[in-house]
Amino acid sequence: MKLADVYYKLQKDINIIEKELEVTVQADHVTLSEASTQLLKAGGKRIRPVFVLLAGKFGDYDIHSLKNIAVPLELIHMASLVHDDVIDDAETRRGKRTVKAQWDNRVAMYTGDYIFARALEISLYFENPKIHQILSYAMMEMCIGEVEQIRDQYNWNQNFRNYLRRIKRKTALLIAVSCELGAIAANAPLHIQKRLYYFGYFVGMSFQITDDVLDFIGTQKQLGKPAGSDLLQGNVTLPALYAMDKDPEIKRLIMETLDDPYVDKLDIRNVLDEIKNSGGIEYSLQISDMYLNKAFRCLEELPDIDAKKYLYEIASYIGKRKF
């Protein structure tokens, strides 16, 4: 059983969702439609829709009901990406902003708003208020996570708990509710809804920690941006937290280097090396594995259907992936 096989098995229904996403982001407005469609075509693994579908297998699987969960979840994810881009764009071009760049940013912000609104509109197809509540709760927590990330930037005294809470809000929660809502939409029993929620939560935590590790050890080519970008933007992730916690000297070095507005590439590389040598990468991967194992244990308590194997496969891929 490989990841590709899981996608192959679900291909027909993923295509239905893909089609629905395309139709949904069409607006009575050229720029908005173009921006949204471009975003959609940029792709992604559609991890959240896949979780919705697999969770739905634990109840009365009905693609036409499940797609109305999968589409808003993927749209909320997309909208948060657009809004992150608004920020990233502003940063990379700092001091050199062109009218074009600004136009893009503004359109990007409103495109994100538009997609958020569409996501919530579609979820209204469901009469079950629990579904609306969970969706808008997830969206709010994501916003709080984003603001927390900004607040915690360049804060060298945050602790592991700050980090874990932040990635829960930013990443894990939306994956958790993807699994939960798939089960709810398929009328799966309550205890299965809860199991699937925790499965998604643990997978999401493992996913984000792995992501944060890759930012340290990946090459520029693999990452599409220089290694250490997170730290360079003041985002303190688990490997750096571990290194700072272990050795006050490394903490001092990180603070001095990153707080220096004229920091050069060599200094950054030095900091990254210190973090890598501290054992922060190995530690983080252990924590990621711990979450992954918790996810696996959630699966054990679920009925033995094919979807269970698929969830296992996807979780393994997400937790262990190299890029």
Add this chain to the structure above:
Amino acid sequence: MKLADVYYKLQKDINIIEKELEVTVQADHVTLSEASTQLLKAGGKRIRPVFVLLAGKFGDYDIHSLKNIAVPLELIHMASLVHDDVIDDAETRRGKRTVKAQWDNRVAMYTGDYIFARALEISLYFENPKIHQILSYAMMEMCIGEVEQIRDQYNWNQNFRNYLRRIKRKTALLIAVSCELGAIAANAPLHIQKRLYYFGYFVGMSFQITDDVLDFIGTQKQLGKPAGSDLLQGNVTLPALYAMDKDPEIKRLIMETLDDPYVDKLDIRNVLDEIKNSGGIEYSLQISDMYLNKAFRCLEELPDIDAKKYLYEIASYIGKRKF
């Protein structure tokens, strides 16, 4: 009957809404709560909640039901203001962006997202799907209006129809649905819901046109920004459209002046004078009055209750206001 009297009559229920707004924007997060509360304290006339309350008088008036309409509508309005600020901030400080300014912008964007999500969450208290649909539709149209405004910036060949459609989406629609939803939440008859929708729409159009006129004729002190700011940002409003349509020479002058990146204050003042001398102000005020009269005619068809007088009073104020 004066405007202050209308607010006085509704004071108790406006206070309930005000309190609810305060409670609603409290987040389990200091920065978000602070930003939202600050925004709230900045005030505003709470025009949308007032319309909700007055519309509710045409049915079974229940403040606890109506507040759940008034709060999300005011929040959607607030969120759109925050997002507009993100843009404005970026523009005013072009080329001179500070880390502080950037932090504010990012927090502002996510604060707007958070408020949008809260708005939609609260509207879920209603079981009536019509209410959710109208709210998310209004939010989407507002986004489309914003993007249209960006697209149409520095477009000197747009026509009156473009302008009217844009201000409908940007402003008039949210006022229209404030009136409509107040009536729906109070179970007023369908024909009254529709009348109130059109009343709000016409008032909203009059309101925005008046606003656009004030941007030309106000003093810096009255406006809180230099006169002609709209045009300077490439936003083509009715007085400019009229002037360009009437006289190709003025159009040429406007294009040459505004498309020049090194334009100076004197050139701008010259353009503003030409537009004022063209009769564009008087024409725009006539159109605003036309909408206002249409709004009044909608009122005529409503039952003779006190709320009708109040709506008349507010509409008159909005359409005729000097600042």
